[in-house]
Amino acid sequence: MPHRTIKRMEPPFTAAPEAPIYRQLCERIAALIHAGALHRGDRLPSVRQMAQQQGVSLSTVLQAYRELEAQRLVEARPRSGYFVAAMPPPPRRRPALALAVPEITRPPAESQAVGVTSLVERVMGAASDPSIVSFGAACPGGDLFPTDKLRRAMARAMQRHQASLARYPFTPGVAPLREAVARRALGMGCSLDPAQILVTNGCLESISLCLRAVTQPGDVVALESPTYFGLLQILESLHLRALEIPTHPRTGLSLPALELALDTQPVKALLTVPTLSNPLGATMPLTARRALVQLARARQLPIIEDVLYNELHERAECRRALKSFDTTGQVMLCGSFSKTLAPGLRLGWVEAGRWSAPVRRLKSALSGGHTELIEHAMTEALNQPGLEQALRQLRATIGHRIQQARRLIGASFPPGTRVTSPEGGFILWLELPAGLSAVELFEAALREDICIAPGPMFSTSQRYDHCVRLGLGRGWGPAEQQALQRVGELARRMLDRARPGLDGEALQRAA
Template sequence: MTDSNRTEPLYLQIADRLARSIRAGTLARGERMPSVRDLARQEGVSQSTVVQAYHWLEDARLIHAKPRSGYFVQSRPEPLPEPKASRPSGRCCSVRVGDLGREVLNLAAQQNMVSFGAACPGPEMFDQERVRRALTRVVTRQRDLLCTYPLGSGREEARRAVARHGLSLGCVLHADDIVMTNGCMESITLCLKTVTQPGDVVALESPTYFGFLEILQSLHLRALEIPTHPRHGISVDALQLALETQDVKAVLVVPTLSNPLGACMPVLERKRLAQLVAAHDIALIEDVIYNDLAEQDDKRRAVKSFDTTGHVMLCGSFNKTLAPGLRLGWVEAGRWSAPLRKIKDVQSGAQTAVLEVALADLLSQAGNEAALRQMRASIAARVDEARGLIAQSFPKGTRVTDPAGGYILWVELPGGLDAVALYEACLAENICIAPGQMFSVSPRFRSFIRLGVGGRWGPEHPAALRRIGALVQALLDAPGLVAA
C-alpha cells in the first residue's frame, strides 16, 4: 500500500516499490505485471495513478506493454561473467602516477568526443530548472551575501541540511561538527592532511579511484592496496591482516559504489570495518559521494553509522546527484574535527555563501527524494543498455561488473589485451575510455577499462560501444598487443 506520510506523488511511490521488486528479481524477467485495474484496487488509488506509475517504469525500461496483453517485466541482459577479486602484492609503495588520468578527463570534456571517460552524470540527469530557481531565490532574497566575505565552517542552513541528509545514511550528525568544503576531493585531502605525515602508509581498495592516488602522491604518502571484490568491496579480513602486520596510519574507502568497481560492502562488513579501525586506533576516511545512487536502502548505510568512537571521517558532496555546478562538499571528521577545521581555515577558507544557501534550499525541498528516484531509474536503464551492448558486441571472454546502482562499468578485456592500445585506437575515432592503469599503483589492471555511462547520451553512444567491441576484436587479432 502507498504511504501517506511520504511527500512524493502516489504514482512515484508505487513505481519505486515495483522498480525495486524488479531489480531484486522478485518480479522476474518476462513476468506479466498486475493489470491496471487489479493494482489500482490493491493500492487503493485511481487507475490513472497506476497508468502513470507504469509509464514511469516504461521510461526506465523496466517494463514494456504488449498490445491487448498488458504490461510485462523487461528482459535484462543476460549476466556476463564478472571480474575476479583483485589480489594486490600486499606491499606498500610510493605513488607515482602519470598524466593519463588528467588526460582522460580533459578529453572526456571535449565536445567532439563520444565519451565514456568520466565518472559523472550528464546535465540531462538533473532538474536544471529546480537548481536555477533555488539560486534565483537566494540572490533575490539574500543579495547581501554576494557582498559579504564568507567566514567559518559554512552557512548554518547548509550544515543543518547536510546533517538531515545524514539520516538517509543511517547517521546522526550534528551541524556544528560539519565543515563545508569545495567538493568531496577537498574533504578527503583535508582528512589525509589531518591524520597523516609524509611517508605514512594509507590502505585503500584495489583498484581505486585515480584521484585518490593523485592526492596520495601530492602529500608524499605511500599506498597499500587491499584485495577488493567487484560486488562486495574491500576485504575486511585482508585489511585486518594488513593492520596487524604493517604500520598503516589511515584507511581510505568507498563502501558504496566504489570507483571504478561499483562494489557495495554488505552491511555486516561495514560494521566490522568500523570496529576494526577503532580497535587499531586509526582513521577510516569514508567517501559517501555515490551512496544516494545505490538501488537498495541498506547499501546506502554508511560505515559511520556504526562508529561509536569517532574513528570514521565522513566525506561527501552532492556533485553526482543534485547540482555538480555548485561544487560543494562536506566533511564530519569525528575525533579529528578540531584540527581538520584549522587546516581548512588555512588552506582555503570558506565557500561561496550563495551556493551554500542554494544547496540547503535544494536539499530541503519536498521533491528531492522523488528526483533521486527518477535519477536512479534513468541510470539503471542506461547501465542495462550498456551491458547489453557489451554482451552483444565485445568478444567472448569479456568480463564486466553488474553494479547495484551508479553509472560505472569495470570491464576486463579478453586475452590480456593492453588497454592503452585500445585507448589509443578509440581516440583515433574520437571515442574516450579510461584505461585500467589509471586505477592502481601497479600495472596489474592493464587489461581493464572503466566505462562511465552516465554522461551525455545520444545515438552515437550505443554505436560507439559497438565500435569499441569491434576494436577489441581487431586488436586481439593483431600480434603483440596483449598485456605483459
C-alpha cells in the same frame, strides 16, 4: 480501458530474516507483475490498505512502493495512488557467461609510491573535449538533473541572500546548508550534529583535509584496488604511500586481507568507498561494514569514508554508511551532491569525528570559506519538494542505461570480456581478455574521437593494464551507443592481431 483495483493481496505477508521487510514485499509484488498476475494499469492497494493486510508499517509499504517505482514497475499518480506501469521492464537476469563478473583483485602486497598524474591528465583532457564522445570521466551530464529546479533555486538564493555578496565568507559554512546535510545523512543511517559538519570545495577536498589531519608524508594509507584515480592523486600530492587491498567487484574490500595488512604494514589510515566504489561499483554488505568499524576501533585506525555515490544505490539498506555503526568518532564521513543533484555547484562536506577540530583548522588555513550565495543555492536545492522523486527517477534512468550498455558490450566486445554489474551508479569496469592492452585500446579509440579510461589510471601498479572503466553519465544517445560498439570492434581487431588463428570459442577458453 478502465483499470482494475486490487483490493487485497493474499496470503498475508510474513518477514524472513535474510532480507529487509520492505525488500521482500517489493520482490513479491514484482514477481506478481512479471508473472502477469498484476496487469498494466492495475491499481495497487493504498499504502494504508497494504499495511493493514500485510501487518507491516506504513513506512515499510511506502518504501516498497518507491523501490518498485525506481524499478519502473509501478507509477505514482497524483491523488490517485500507485498503479502497475504501462510497460514494465523485464525482470533483471543474471549476467550471461559472456558477461561474467571480474574476480577478486590481487594487488601488490607492499605499499607503493604513487605516480599516475601524467596518464590521468591525458585522459581527462580528452574527456573534457566536446568534440569527443567520452566514456573517460565519471561525471553525470546535465540531462540527468532537473536543471529548471536548480535554476529556480539559484534565483531564490539571489533574491533572499544577495547581501552575502558583500560579506567575506568564513568556515564552516552557512548553518542552513549544514542542517540540510544532516537531514540527508539520516538516509544513510547517520545522526550528525550540524555544528560538526564542515562545508568544503567538493568531496576530494574533504578527503584531502582528513588525510592531512591523520598522516604525515611517507605514511601508508590502505584503500581499495582498483581505486579512483583522484584518490591516488591526493596521495601523490601529499607524498603518501598507497597500500592496495584486494577487492571483490560485488562485495568490496576484503576484510581478511585488510587485517593481514594491519598486522604486517604500518598503515596509518584507511580510505574506503563502501557503497558503489569507483571504478568497480562494489558494495560492501552491512555485516562487513559493522565488522570493519569494529576492527578500526580495536586497532585505532582512522577510516575516511567516501559516500559520494550512496544515494545512487538501488537498495535503501545499502545506502547505510560505515559512520552509522561508529560510536567513538573513528569514521570521518566525506560527501557531496555532485553525482546526485548539482555537479556545477562543486560543494562538499565532511564530519570528521574525533578529528573535527584539526580538520576545521586545516580548512581555514588552506582554502577558507566559500561563496555564501552558492551555499544558500545548494540549501534551496536540497530543501525543494520533489527531491526524492527526482532521485528515484535518476536511479531508474541510469539503471536502464547500464543494462543497455552491458548488452552492447556482450554483443560487441571480444569473447571472454568480463564486466561488472553494479546495483547503481553509472560506471562499468571491464576486464579484457589476455593479450589486450587498455592503454593501446585508449589510443586507438582516441584516434576515432572516442575516450575511455584505461585501467592503469586506477592503481599504483600495472596490474590493470587489461582493464577499462566506462563512465556512462555524460549522455546516452545513438552517438554514444555507436561509439561503444566501435570500441568493442577495435578491441576485437587488436585481439585478432595479437592472437592470429584463434576463433571466438578458442579466444574465450584462452581468456
